[in-house]
Each structure stands twice: as C-alpha cells, then as structure tokens.
Amino acid sequence: MKRILFERTGGLTGRKVSLDLDLDQLPPDQARTLSLLLEQADFFNLPADLVPPSARDAFIYTLTLEAEMQVHTIRFGDTTAPNALRPLLEDLSQRARARRV
Amino acid sequence: MVQQPSIYCILPPHLLREIAQRGTPLQRERALQTIQAAEQVRARRRLARELAGLMAAVPGGGKQRFVYDAREGTTLPGALIRKEGDPPVSDAAVNEAYDGSGVTYDLFYEAYGRNSLDNNGLDLKSTVHYEKGYDNAFWDGQQMVYGDGDEDLPASERLFNRFTIALDIIGHELTHGVTQFEANLAYWDQAGALNESFSDVYGSLVKQYQRRQTAQQADWIIGEGLLTANVKGVGLRSMKQPGSAYDDPILGKDPQPGHMKDYVTTVEDNGGVHINSGIPNRAFYVTAMEIGGFAWEKTGLIWYKTLTNKLTDRSTFQEAANLTFEAAGELFGKNSLEQNAVKTGWAEVGITIGSQAPTGCLTSLLAYLGLTTQARGQSK
Numbered sequence: 001m002k003r004i005l006f007e008r009t010g011g012l013t014g015r016k017v018s019l020d021l022d023l024d025q026l027p028p029d030q031a032r033t034l035s036l037l038l039e040q041a042d043f044f045n046l047p048a049d050l051v052p053p054s055a056r057d058a059f060i061y062t063l064t065l066e067a068e069m070q071v072h073t074i075r076f077g078d079t080t081a082p083n084a085l086r087p088l089l090e091d092l093s094q095r096a097r098a099r100r101v
Numbered sequence: 102m103v104q105q106p107s108i109y110c111i112l113p114p115h116l117l118r119e120i121a122q123r124g125t126p127l128q129r130e131r132a133l134q135t136i137q138a139a140e141q142v143r144a145r146r147r148l149a150r151e152l153a154g155l156m157a158a159v160p161g162g163g164k165q166r167f168v169y170d171a172r173e174g175t176t177l178p179g180a181l182i183r184k185e186g187d188p189p190v191s192d193a194a195v196n197e198a199y200d201g202s203g204v205t206y207d208l209f210y211e212a213y214g215r216n217s218l219d220n221n222g223l224d225l226k227s228t229v230h231y232e233k234g235y236d237n238a239f240w241d242g243q244q245m246v247y248g249d250g251d252e253d254l255p256a257s258e259r260l261f262n263r264f265t266i267a268l269d270i271i272g273h274e275l276t277h278g279v280t281q282f283e284a285n286l287a288y289w290d291q292a293g294a295l296n297e298s299f300s301d302v303y304g305s306l307v308k309q310y311q312r313r314q315t316a317q318q319a320d321w322i323i324g325e326g327l328l329t330a331n332v333k334g335v336g337l338r339s340m341k342q343p344g345s346a347y348d349d350p351i352l353g354k355d356p357q358p359g360h361m362k363d364y365v366t367t368v369e370d371n372g373g374v375h376i377n378s379g380i381p382n383r384a385f386y387v388t389a390m391e392i393g394g395f396a397w398e399k400t401g402l403i404w405y406k407t408l409t410n411k412l413t414d415r416s417t418f419q420e421a422a423n424l425t426f427e428a429a430g431e432l433f434g435k436n437s438l439e440q441n442a443v444k445t446g447w448a449e450v451g452i453t454i455g456s457q458a459p460t461g462c463l464t465s466l467l468a469y470l471g472l473t474t475q476a477r478g479q480s481k
Binding site for chain 1: 163175211218232233234236237238239240242243246251253254259260266270271273274277281288300325356369370371373374375376446
C-alpha cells in the first residue's frame with residue numbers, strides 16, 4: 001500500500017488545501033505516474049525541513065509518503081522545493097485545487 | 102529624475118528671480134539654471150499628478166522597475182520583459198506588475214518621502230507567470246512573484262484570476278519588503294498578523310491613492326477582481342468588515358475576525374497571520390474613518406511612523422495600539438482629533454490603549470512546552 005498525504009497552507013489567502021491519496025484506489029495509470037514521480041524525486045532521501053525563512057505569503061507544503069514500512073514527511077516552501085519534486089508538486093497541487101479526488 | 106541644484110533647497114523662487122536679474126554674470130547664469138531646473142521638477146510633478154490616475158510610468162526619486170517572465174517555471178527572476186521607461190508590452194500581467202509597482206512606489210515617495218522599499222532606491226523586481234496553476238503571489242525576501250491563478254483548470258472550476266489583476270495585492274507584496282527593511286516583524290502569531298495587516302493597509306492605500314478616494318469613498322476590500330465569477334465573494338478580505346469578503350461552497354467562509362473576542366487560535370498559517378490580521382485591519386479602517394479625508398495622508402502617516410520608528414520584530418497588537426497612539430500624539434499633538442481617532446480605532450476591536458500586552462497562541466503554547474519563540478525562529 002502506498003499513501004500520499006499532501007497539505008498546502010499559508011499563501012496570500014491563508015487557505016488550506018489538502019489531499020489524502022491511496023494509490024491502490026487510483027486508476028492504475030495515475031498511480032503509476034505518481035509512483036514514478038516519487039521515485040524520480042528520490043523522496044525518502046529528501047531533507048525533512050526546507051521552509052524558507054524570509055518568504056512572505058508563500059505556500060508551505062507538507063508532504064508525507066507511507067509505503068512498505070517506511071514513512072517520511074517533508075516541509076518546504078515555493079522557493080525551496082527540490083527541483084526533482086516539482087512535477088509531483090504540480091500534479092498534487094492541481095488535484096488539490098480541482099478537488100478531483 | 103532631474104537633480105535639483107542645492108541652491109533651490111535654500112532660496113525661495115522670488116530671490117532666485119532677483120539674482121537672475123541683478124547678480125553678476127555667473128550668479129545670473131546659475132540662478133537661471135536653478136529656476137529652469139526647478140520649473141522642470143515642478144512640471145514633472147504636475148505631470149506625475151495628472152498621470153497618477155492612469156498609472157503612468159513617471160520617473161520618481163529613483164524608481165527602477167524590472168518585470169520578468171517565469172514562463173510557467175519556477176526559476177527566479179526569469180526573462181526580463183520590461184524595465185523602467187520601456188513602453189507597455191502585449192502581456193497584461195507584465196504591464197500590471199509594472200504599473201502597480203510604480204503606483205506603490207509613488208505612494209510611499211509622495212506621501213512619506215520614502216525612496217523604494219529600503220528607502221535607498223532598491224530595484225523593484227517582479228516576476229509574472231510563475232509556475233502553472235499557481236493561485237498565489239508572494240514576496241521572496243528580494244522580489245515580488247505572481248501566479249496566473251487557476252488558468253490550468255477548466256473555466257467552470259477556476260476560483261482565482263491572475264494575481265496582478267488587483268493593484269492592492271501588488272501594494273501588499275511590496276509592503277512586505279518595506280516591513281522587512283523596517284520593523285522586520287516576525288511571521289507568526291500577532292507580530293505576523295501585524296506584518297500581514299501593514300501589507301493590507303498600504304495595499305488598500307495604494308488603491309485609494311490611485312483612485313483618489315477618501316476613506317468614506319473607498320471599498321476597503323483587499324483583492325477585488327481576484328476571485329472569478331464562480332466564487333460567491335467580492336475579494337480576499339474586508340478591512341471594513343473582516344469575515345465578510347466571501348462565503349462560498351468551495352472556498353468556504355472568510356475566516357477573519359474583526360474583534361479580539363473572536364481572535365482565532367490556530368497553529369496553521371503561522372498562527373493565523375492571514376486570519377487575525379483582520380483585527381488591526383479594522384482598527385486602521387475605523388481610525389481612517391474617524392479622521393476622514395484621504396486615508397494615506399494622516400492615518401497612513403501615523404501607521405508609517407509606527408512601522409518605521411517604533412515597532413520591533415516581536416511586537417504585539419497591544420504594542421501596535423500603544424505605539425500608533427504615541428505616533429499620532431507626536432505627529433498631531435496630544436489629545437488631538439487624530440490621536441483620539443487612533444484610540445477609538447483600537448477600542449472598536451477590543452484593545453484599550455495602555456493595557457498590558459497578552460501573548461499569542463503559538464507563543465503561549467511554545468512557552469508552555471518549554472520552547473521559546475526565539476528557538477522557533479532559529480529553527481525556521
């Protein structure tokens with residue numbers, strides 16, 4: 001089982017959006033894409049705290065992955081998101097905004 | 102901008118005219134040059150006033166704008182599209198960022214004599230088209246960044262338009278720069294909510310200044326035009342009636358309180374910095390209405406003096422109330438209409454001038470847990 005918890009807080013509006021995705025429950029092609037994006041980002045080896053100190057109104061993201069006895073949570077801001085994570089971030093942000101799940 | 106000869110600062114125009122007629126050849130030449138330069142300055146100021154309503158790009162005291170395009174990426178600042186003095190381009194977001202930062206510069210320069218964010222002519226850099234589907238704008242510590250809203254979603258699902266569309270949002274982001282160079286208010290709890298409130302205050306004042314609206318005429322809405330027609334709301338926040346800007350099935354209800362009795366205790370949003378800012382926002386609104394006229398002139402000046410000379414990074418609402426009261430006394434006299442207006446403004450939101458400052462939620466919680474806010478600040 002693989003589960004992604006995504007939360008976006010802060011921003012100019014202060015509005016929180018979040019997602020709780022069970023990859024087993026998603027259409028297989030979507031689950032494959034997300035798994036691939038996580039793999040490409042080398043998620044379990046990303047540093048846990050990457051919140052930028054001086055940004056104002058920027059989003060703060062909290063992303064947790066639960067998979068095969070491993071759990072890892074990372075926090076980062078718009079300007080400190082690891083580049084390898086950007087495609088996944090874009091995908092999750094769009095899902096959260098569109099409330100498609 | 103034309104540099105005024107120093108003689109212009111000392112001698113009144115009638116004396117200069119005397120010298121131009123009766124002085125030695127060298128004195129006459131200098132006096133004539135000075136009169137011409139002063140006339141140019143006056144002409145430029147006249148022009149600036151006339152064009153302010155059109156958000157025209159008028160050279161001010163060191164105004165230097167640069168607008169970049171991130172082309173839906175996240176690399177900052179991106180490709181330079183328009184710099185100071187360049188004509189408008191075909192991209193509306195670029196022009197809005199350019200014009201909006203210009204009006205913001207003009208307000209701070211004309212009303213408070215401030216030369217850019219650092220009062221030393223700092224370049225005003227803006228990046229538009231940040232990321233794809235980025236429904237936000239932010240100040241990264243050095244520049245403004247604007248997203249295009251929900252442009253990547255089907256039209257029927259979009260909540261936000263592009264973020265440069267609202268002039269007060271541009272003013273809001275730039276004011277984060279001013280605050281950073283002045284009181285440098287922390288970004289959590291009450292200091293953070295004050296940081297947010299100062300950005301809303303001058304964001305709104307930039308809009309009022311551009312529209313030449315009095316406090317009575319202004320709508321005191323932050324982010325007008327930012328929400329799409331799909332949303333039931335008029336903007337992001339209301340300084341006049343915090344909590345009334347939107348009430349929508351998707352977006353939810355505007356969570357801002359307008360009184361201390363409704364102060365929101367939360368650990369989200371850095372202790373609710375975008376939520377509890379409704380309280381000092383309303384205090385400013387009430388004060389401005391009590392004083393009347395153009396809010397940027399007197400009320401804006403009181404708040405400006407407080408931000409630049411009195412507040413510190415950990416200031417609370419109570420301290421802000423006491424210090425705006427003190428600033429009003431220094432500017433307009435003790436027991437003046439203006440100072441009493443400040444007192445009324447804070448009283449309306451449940452804060453009595455001179456009372457003891459309470460601590461914020463996160464501060465109390467962290468103190469309870471044996472973790473000081475100092476430790477938290479260092480960990481960030």
